[in-house]
Amino acid sequence: MNEKVNLVDLSIIVIYLVGILAIGVLSTRLKRMTSEGYFLAGRGLSWPVVGAALFASNISTIHLVGLAASGYNEGFVWGNFEWLASVSLIMLGLIFAPFYFRSKISTLPEFLEKRYDSRSRTVLAFIAIIGALFVHIGMSLYAGAVVFETFFGISVVTSILVISTVTSIYTVLGGLKAVVVTETVQSAVLILGAILLTGFGLYALSDAGINSITELKANLKPGQLDMLQTNESIKALGGDTGLTWYACFLGYPILGLWYWCSDQTIVQRVLGAKTQKDAQTGAIFAGFLKILPVFILVFPGVIGYVLFKDVIGTNSNMALPVMINQLLPTGLKGLMAATLMAALMSTIAAALNSSATLVAVDIVKRFNPRISDRKQIRIGRYSAVAVMILAMAWSTQGDKFTSIFEAINKIASAIAPPVAVVFLFGVFSKRGTRQAAFVTLIVGLLLGIAAFCFDFEPISGYMYITKGLQIPFMMQAWWLFVFCTLIYFTVSYATPKPDSKVVKKYTWEHPLAFIKGKITELSDVRIFVIVLIISLITLYVLFS
Template sequence: MVLGLPDIIVVVVFLAVILGTGVYVATREKMTSGNYFLAGRSLSWPLIGASLFAANISTIHLVGLAASGYTDGLVWGNFEWGAPFILIILGLVFAPFYFKNKISTLPEFLERRYSGASRTFLAVMGLFTALMVHIGLSLYAGAVVLEQFFGINIFLSLLVISVIVVIYTVLGGLKSVVMLDAIQSSILLVGAVIMTVFALLELPKHGIHKYTDLVHAVRPGQLDMLQSGDQASGGLTWYAVLLGYPILGIWYWCGDQTIVQRVLGAKSKRDAMTGPVFAGFLKILPVFIMVFPGVLGYVLFKDIIGENSNDTLPVLINQLLPAGLRGLVAAALLAAVMSTVSSALNSSGTLVAIDIFKRIKPNLSGRSQLLIGRVSTLFVMVLAMLWSTQGGKFTSIFEAINTVLSMVSPPIATVFILGVFWKRGTRQAAFSTLVLGFVLGVVVFCINFFKTSGDGIYLIQLIRDIHFLMQAVFLFIICTANFVVVSFLTPPPSPKAISTLTLEKPMSFITKGKLTGYTDPRLLAGLLVVVMAILYLIFG
């Protein structure tokens, strides 16, 4: 598929608006280290929520969710509908601690709660995931999609995307990133909605006039969110989702600097709490406008798509959209790449400047931190571009991401959850858990990735047969057991030292303090839970 002139104009205008807006935001006020890393702590809840949504949705989402909807159905939407519950935890549990303690980075939070060793470990892991997953794989996926969809050379795509993102990220820092995330998330939603509407309008031409007609036209279970037993598509049983997703989600939404950094830049505690809840409402949408179109693709064009599920989105674009609107969807794909990459770049610069250089030299000036942040952003981008060229060696981008998530999430989720909810957790327990979890995660990663080795060994084959979500569950159980045992074997932390870093009681994040009106974050979170319960009752 090659873009026509109207589509090219739309894409060029989009890129010009993004670049122009980014430069404008960067130059309208004096740039300081506080502005660069945390947007001067001036972010309102709508910007935080939109930016959280945009930073999460990558090109991998747009293509992968459509492909998953085509092959397996709505069940993959559980990764989207699981997010609102974890975002509530971010907003009500973690955000108040981050804001109250004026945390600049998540590794800094671990140092205050545990020790400097835990801070260093999390900073290194944050840089690793930003470089390998958020930037490298996202760049590769975006470039491949643009080449396959629109005939744009993959290396040219990498270069253009990287240059534009680097310009507004290096110049404007988090403020530019968040402002542009708001624009990009709007483009994403508009493009996805247009695709869904055109697909729905096409149904009557294929003899589908009501919902029961659609049920008979799809695969068995393709419209079910919750599945079990042998009928579970892709191994996504209801219990694997229920037990496994929260572990991955706690790391991703509550403990990953790339995602949480916009919460750290909130201008008030209410904004820090409400922004994630707003993002939770936005995360309801992808099931309907990203996964469901894949189901419609099966109904409308299965004879064209065949077994090549990754062609679902390009076939939908090619078959349904007129000139001009194709360019809008191309802009949505670019927006998905740029928002994810820019968020990871800014967080990388923050981690390097604050968690590495400032710890080596505590008296480092704000101007020096700003310079280090910008230089390290460029350096990380170059490394990520080099790494992204190797993306073709993976049989599946989803597979690569999932294996990395299974390796990283369990130990980090353990130390964050138990660190806040359990006052007895010690610094020795946290560091040993991070190290043990990382080592076990590397072993699991190697077993999953190098599938040609270890054949015939029962234990290796047993691990490979376990779904990645359940792998994360078992690793989390091991990490939790280690954390509890080591905590009881080592001296407890000083109550005064952790008084502002732990909950008074397990449910005090809900019960403490009077409600402040209809917009109280706790009430909004309760509304979100009710909405999600209704949706699962309808589609489960």
């Protein structure tokens, strides 16, 4: 493809970059910056901003490209990553956010120190920084750069340098306030661009004589619009991902507990909420937004299969670039480029700010409690720059992976289980001890890394777990979670009970305590949860 970028489209791209840079820098220019203001936006975020920022920091170029490619290959089954994320966001809003907000923590590792001890805090900080570096920034940079090279002719190196520089400037200077303000804008741009592409795709289907769901299904692989699959139906689609209905419902909650409920890059927006209600409602609002990607990110790939399978062929990663070049006129291509930049920059900004927070708060301030706000912010900024440089170097290795979207979820499957265990049972088990948390994090992380390496062909030469043992990555996450749970409770019952005061402060009184109490007003977050759950059940019935 490699078409030279049109002057009009290039102008739109440049205007967007300059505009988002100005918004990010000016959002905090007139205020004196404190450490709380820099890392947590002064704890003044309203629920719409929290929800939009959660959504934008999650949706990266990997999602835009990878979900379209997955829709082209196997269809809606990959949409489970989006709709089941809504369930994880319900858990964040109802189960975890009350503890996070009331304890006034600045980082998720700090919560582990309050519930367990400083050793668990250190291990989680390390896991979070590695996740930000290798998953949130590195792979997102590579995916975005390749797309821009593919259909705009902009080299990978140029894309990485320009986008990294612009994002770093407003993130490093403005902190979380700049990040969430720009993420709110980018959420709107991202959704608008994806809707426009989907609309042009539907219009093209009509021109091709396809005017109903029945006619669309007749031109698709059997089951390409079904969310829930079996091994047999997935193989009929030509896939081997192992995303069966039970793998999704068992494996994804483990990934979701780590990613949506305990990963600093994501949850930092909740920590910066103005009130507990804003924190909870913002999470549920993001859960509603996560319904959209199936229809505006996965579905375009399905449309691409019908319209352009002769052009795209077996290279499914070309689904999105082909649709953009074939369907969008000049000007809208530039808007779509802005959409891709919005997805890319919001993810990178979120990860950079969380990395700065983890280093400054969980490492530096722990060893030097009397450090001034100015020095703490300066160290956070230096850390963000260092992480960005390392991520830029790592992003050049992106071509070693066959599927980037699947790769990031395989990495998540390796690191999520021990974190999910210590957080979930930390708030639900009165018996969980500090020794149990530390041992579970260490052993679970080592087991996850070993499983990933044995299953990663460039390292092991063969996928020994996925192909050898016939255990796909989602089920690997489940079985690692089960094993980590056994470690957690074995060590817990072999060590002294935790302090009763800590248990009372950081665990629920009983498993259903988070939903107790009468609903006295329509704005009660539990009403929104009920509506969201009914919406998800209805959608699963319609698309299964």
